[in-house]
Amino acid sequence: MINKCVLSCVLCLASFIFLAQTPVQRCKYRFDNYLNFKGSLNHRIEFQKEVIFILDAKGEKIFAFNENEIDLVAKYLINNPFAKQEKFLKFKGLKRFSATQRDSISKKIVDKRNIAKKDNSLPLSGYRIAIDPGHTGTNLTDAQIEQKFLYFVKDSINHPNDTIKLFESELTFNTAQLVQKMLEEQGAKVLITRSQSNFNSFNLTYTQWLFKHKTRTLDSLFSHKVLPKAKYTKLSNMSDRDLFWEFFRDFDLNNRARLMNEFEPHASLIIHYNVDEKNEPWKQTTKRNFTMAFIGGAFTSDNLDKPENMTHFLRLLLTDELNQSEKLASLSVTNFSKNLSIPVATQFDATYLKDNCLFTKSPGVFSRNLNLCRLINSPLVYGESLYQDCEKECEELMKKESNYKGIKTNERVLKVAKSYYEAVLKFLKN
Numbered sequence: 001m002i003n004k005c006v007l008s009c010v011l012c013l014a015s016f017i018f019l020a021q022t023p024v025q026r027c028k029y030r031f032d033n034y035l036n037f038k039g040s041l042n043h044r045i046e047f048q049k050e051v052i053f054i055l056d057a058k059g060e061k062i063f064a065f066n067e068n069e070i071d072l073v074a075k076y077l078i079n080n081p082f083a084k085q086e087k088f089l090k091f092k093g094l095k096r097f098s099a100t101q102r103d104s105i106s107k108k109i110v111d112k113r114n115i116a117k118k119d120n121s122l123p124l125s126g127y128r129i130a131i132d133p134g135h136t137g138t139n140l141t142d143a144q145i146e147q148k149f150l151y152f153v154k155d156s157i158n159h160p161n162d163t164i165k166l167f168e169s170e171l172t173f174n175t176a177q178l179v180q181k182m183l184e185e186q187g188a189k190v191l192i193t194r195s196q197s198n199f200n201s202f203n204l205t206y207t208q209w210l211f212k213h214k215t216r217t218l219d220s221l222f223s224h225k226v227l228p229k230a231k232y233t234k235l236s237n238m239s240d241r242d243l244f245w246e247f248f249r250d251f252d253l254n255n256r257a258r259l260m261n262e263f264e265p266h267a268s269l270i271i272h273y274n275v276d277e278k279n280e281p282w283k284q285t286t287k288r289n290f291t292m293a294f295i296g297g298a299f300t301s302d303n304l305d306k307p308e309n310m311t312h313f314l315r316l317l318l319t320d321e322l323n324q325s326e327k328l329a330s331l332s333v334t335n336f337s338k339n340l341s342i343p344v345a346t347q348f349d350a351t352y353l354k355d356n357c358l359f360t361k362s363p364g365v366f367s368r369n370l371n372l373c374r375l376i377n378s379p380l381v382y383g384e385s386l387y388q389d390c391e392k393e394c395e396e397l398m399k400k401e402s403n404y405k406g407i408k409t410n411e412r413v414l415k416v417a418k419s420y421y422e423a424v425l426k427f428l429k430n
């Protein structure tokens with residue numbers, strides 16, 4: 001009990017100190033703690049007492065954000081779609097907004113997340129939560145292309161006929177359905193980016209997409225000059241498997257982010273199930289099991305050379321989305337660990353944590369520049385609750401013996417779903 005009180009006092013003090021900082025100091029905190037991957041952006045930004053300058057790769061100043069503009073620009077970015085954010089930042093550049101300009105911009109911003117609370121409403125009524133259940137493919141043909149499945153005999157000597165067969169896409173979709181049910185019961189509106197466990201965000205399987213939409217999509221991107229001729233020809237003649245990795249994967253992820261952003265969510269959940277990297281090629285079980293979550297950040301200098309990434313970087317620098325994501329992700333990881341009895345990962349437990357991520361002040365929460373962590377305009381958690389190939393998990397995850405209000409599942413997935421749900425509830429209530 002004493003420990004809990006001490007912890008909540010420390011958290012209160014931390015938020016107080018954070019709020020007492022100036023807008024420039026708050027951006028500096030985000031830059032140092034989430035965004036600047038191992039110092040690689042040091043030469044792309046200049047923090048002065050009352051202004052932040054952003055520099056291009058040659059060292060030329062391209063953006064300036066003054067102390068009295070930062071909150072306004074942040075509010076604009078949070079409440080507008082990507083195309084408008086890009087246009088607004090281009091217009092902003094190095095100029096300093098006058099008081100009249102600031103006033104006129106401020107009047108035009110509609111706060112999309114504002115909720116008028118009614119006394120007798122459910123705790124989450126008015127809130128929107130977007131969920132992306134990771135991956136696609138629940139048969140061996142589709143899943144083999146995506147490489148997100150486990151298929152092996154656990155004990156070939158004593159039980160040669162007992163096969164482990166798990167599709168991550170099925171686990172994430174099942175989890176999303178459960179979280180949706182729990183959140184909707186509290187009055188929230190929930191969006192799931194795909195409608196079936198074997199579908200992608202275009203609501204068909206990859207094989208169906210190849211058959212029905214591949215040619216039309218590539219032709220259209222070519223005629224709109226999104227794809228240059230050489231790339232168009234290369235993609236058109238590629239094997240289905242190569243096309244998935246060279247094109248379709250990102251095409252689908254961009255569409256997932258678009259759907260989520262159009263929903264204007266108060267919080268976003270990106271649901272994944274992990275495997276032990278040291279157990280590759282995953283033809284046996286592992287004894288290891290860790291829980292972790294990702295949020296945005298960890299940009300490198302060449303990331304910023306792509307114009308669209310600069311817009312995402314500025315949104316993450318100027319708004320408090322990363323601070324909010326850290327809170328939501330930390331609540332999720334704490335729940336995963338407690339509800340599922342799994343240790344929280346440290347940076348030493350996987351090479352991708354040490355080599356590709358920045359570790360935040362919250363245990364088990366890492367900044368990583370994953371597509372969805374960068375593209376989604378809301379606080380988010382990218383959860384990796386457990387290792388599917390852990391010897392204690394794999395058989396449990398295959399079960400369908402539990403039933404939660406009409407949804408067939410198992411105890412482990414149900415616990416993962418409850419962990420996300422409790423995290424969202426606590427996050428939005430605060």
Ligand SMILES: [Zn+2]
Nearest residue numbers: 134168272273
């Ligand atoms: Zn995954």
